[in-house]
Amino acid sequence: MSAFIYSLVLLSLSLCILISPSISDDHFDQVFSDYSPSMAPMLSRSFPPSKFLYVNLGDHDDYSAEYDSYYRVVGIHSSRYQLCFYKFPENPVYTLGIASDFPSKWVWAANTNDPVSNGAAIYLGEDGNLVLVDVDDRVVWQTNTANKGVVGLKMLEDGNMVLYDANDKFIWQSFDYPSDTLLPGQSLKAGLTTKLVSRASNTSHFEGNYTLEMSPKNVSLYYKSPNSPIPLPYYRIDQSFASTPSKEFRYDVLVKDFDNPITSHTIQYTTTDSISSSNQELVKTSYDSRSSFLRLDYDGRLRVHTSPTPENGDWSEEFTLFKGEPLSRNQLGATECQMPEKCGNFGICYKGECVACPSPRGLMRWSDDCVPPTVGGYSGDDTDAK
Numbered sequence: 001m002s003a004f005i006y007s008l009v010l011l012s013l014s015l016c017i018l019i020s021p022s023i024s025d026d027h028f029d030q031v032f033s034d035y036s037p038s039m040a041p042m043l044s045r046s047f048p049p050s051k052f053l054y055v056n057l058g059d060h061d062d063y064s065a066e067y068d069s070y071y072r073v074v075g076i077h078s079s080r081y082q083l084c085f086y087k088f089p090e091n092p093v094y095t096l097g098i099a100s101d102f103p104s105k106w107v108w109a110a111n112t113n114d115p116v117s118n119g120a121a122i123y124l125g126e127d128g129n130l131v132l133v134d135v136d137d138r139v140v141w142q143t144n145t146a147n148k149g150v151v152g153l154k155m156l157e158d159g160n161m162v163l164y165d166a167n168d169k170f171i172w173q174s175f176d177y178p179s180d181t182l183l184p185g186q187s188l189k190a191g192l193t194t195k196l197v198s199r200a201s202n203t204s205h206f207e208g209n210y211t212l213e214m215s216p217k218n219v220s221l222y223y224k225s226p227n228s229p230i231p232l233p234y235y236r237i238d239q240s241f242a243s244t245p246s247k248e249f250r251y252d253v254l255v256k257d258f259d260n261p262i263t264s265h266t267i268q269y270t271t272t273d274s275i276s277s278s279n280q281e282l283v284k285t286s287y288d289s290r291s292s293f294l295r296l297d298y299d300g301r302l303r304v305h306t307s308p309t310p311e312n313g314d315w316s317e318e319f320t321l322f323k324g325e326p327l328s329r330n331q332l333g334a335t336e337c338q339m340p341e342k343c344g345n346f347g348i349c350y351k352g353e354c355v356a357c358p359s360p361r362g363l364m365r366w367s368d369d370c371v372p373p374t375v376g377g378y379s380g381d382d383t384d385a386k
Contacts, residue, residue, distance in 0.1 A: 045137070052076075052124040052153060056085045056094060056116065065104035067202045074122060080291070081107075081159040085120070088203040093117060095205050096132055096141070098159060098174065100293070105305065105315065107159060107293055109179045111141045112197070115205040124153050128171070130163060143172045159183045181295045182251040188214040190247045199298040210300040216245035219267075223300060223340035234300070234340050235321070237267070237280070246270065251294040252279070261288040265304050265319065283319035292318075300339055343370065 047053055060070040061084075071086035080101045085094040093115035098108040111132055119135035128150025132141040149165040150172075156162060160183075161174040175186045180196050188194050198210035209224040211231065218238045222231035248270040256262045268279040282294075282304055289306035297303055304319035322339055336342055337349035357370035 047121065047123055049126045050123040051126060052122075054122050056118060056120045056122075063102065063104075065099055066106050069106070071099065071104070076153060076155050076161065078155040078157045078159075080157060081155050081161075083122075083155065083161060085116075088205075091203070091205075093205060094120065096120075096122060098155075098161060100159065101291070101307070103315070105293065107181045107183055108161075108174050108177075112179055113206050114140050116140055124150075124163075128163065130172070145172045158185055160186075180297070181293050183293050184251060184253040184290060187248045187250040188212075188219075189249075190214070190245075196296040198296045198300065201298050204298070208298050210296055210298075212296045212302065214246060214249045218246075219249050221296075221300065221302070225340065232340065234338055253290050253292055255288055255290060262286060263289040263306075265289070265292065265294075265306075267294075285318055289318065300341070 054074045056072060058072060060072055065071055065084075065086060067088060069086045069088050071084040074083040074085065074096075076083040082099055083096070084099050084104075085096055086099070086106065087094045094117070095106075095112065095115055096110040097106045099105065100107055116132065116134045120133060120140070122130070122132050124130050125146070127146040128148055129146040130143040130153065131139060134140050143163060145163055148171050150163045151166050153161070153163055159174075162170045163172040164170055175183075176189065176192045178186060178188070178193055178196055180198050182188075182196070188196070195211050195213040198208040200206045200208040211222045211224070213220055213222060218236050220233050220237070221235040223234050224231045248268075250268040250270065252266045252268050254264050254266070256264060263285045265282045265284070266279045267282060285306060292304060292306040295303050295305065301323070302321040303317055305315050306318045307315050322336060336353075343349045343354035354370075357367065
């Protein structure tokens with residue numbers, strides 16, 4: 001009975017926090033005059049004095065999101081983005097992430113590689129630190145912004161979640177810490193986050209084998225093979241002008257004509273002297289596709305996903321690197337055969353198809369069990385390639 005009462009108190013506290021899309025000192029005083037984190041210590045659990053607190057309990061939203069995931073809306077949101085705890089079917093653990101408009105796409109994650117349970121909590125302490133704790137109160141993730149003048153937390157219309165001070169200056173922002181996705185205007189930055197990391201699969205809370213990494217002269221895609229201790233590069237996006245190091249790699253979206261909308265999606269290099277900065281167009285659409293994102297997917301492909309309008313919620317894949325779509329300006333053509341896992345660990349790819357499996361007896365017909373030959377013997381299909 002006592003456990004039931006405790007759950008009801010936490011659920012009530014969670015529901016009252018859903019009143020506002022942003023939390024500040026004044027809003028906290030107004031909305032929480034009858035509630036405070038001191039009510040949560042029922043029985044054995046308590047939280048520090050907080051401006052904002054949400055406990056991951058209660059019903060999931062009525063609609064599923066990307067990858068058939070289920071989620072609980074935390075209460076920090078704009079008209080197009082919202083912070084949620086989400087989980088996959090047949091999987092009991094959760095990631096704290098930002099979802100786009102319906103049907104929701106997951107565009108940012110706080111606790112990749114360290115999912116949490118029912119009863120986990122996210123709170124903004126009175127010291128200004130935003131903290132995610134699991135049900136056992138273990139700190140899973142935090143912004144490290146204690147005592148830096150933070151007065152509030154809000155979600156911006158572009159999907160950037162920010163902690164801000166009394167002058168509305170951003171003390172911390174999610175845009176500085178991308179996971180596998182860049183939203184329009186979001187960047188990889190020297191000195192902050194310089195890479196995107198794919199998911200392990202489309203139903204995984206963990207990082208995968210692919211990365212997109214910014215270096216001083218280019219951006220490269222890497223594959224972390226189980227057979228090699230060093231990540232292997234499989235594609236490189238060069239600067240057009242390489243006289244100075246890059247300091248930023250940004251995904252930009254620009255509507256060129258609002259009367260007859262043509263939208264350009266580009267990747268932008270900004271260099272330390274700005275004179276040699278350059279950009280490359282990925283794709284154009286004949287509609288206003290500012291609702292979009294660039295993602296390094298779990299299969300190692302770089303994709304642009306767009307939605308014609310936030311209202312209709314239909315997403316489409318407008319660009320896919322390694323689908324016969326090379327980048328402009330003499331970039332190396334990106335084909336299916338450049339994908340590291342296209343033909344398993346040892347297969348041979350030709351014109352986008354897996355065609356052969358090497359063996360001591362020569363090239364054999366390719367199959368899913370094509371593996372390197374063993375010492376003193378061989379493996380693979382004995383049938384000659386045709």
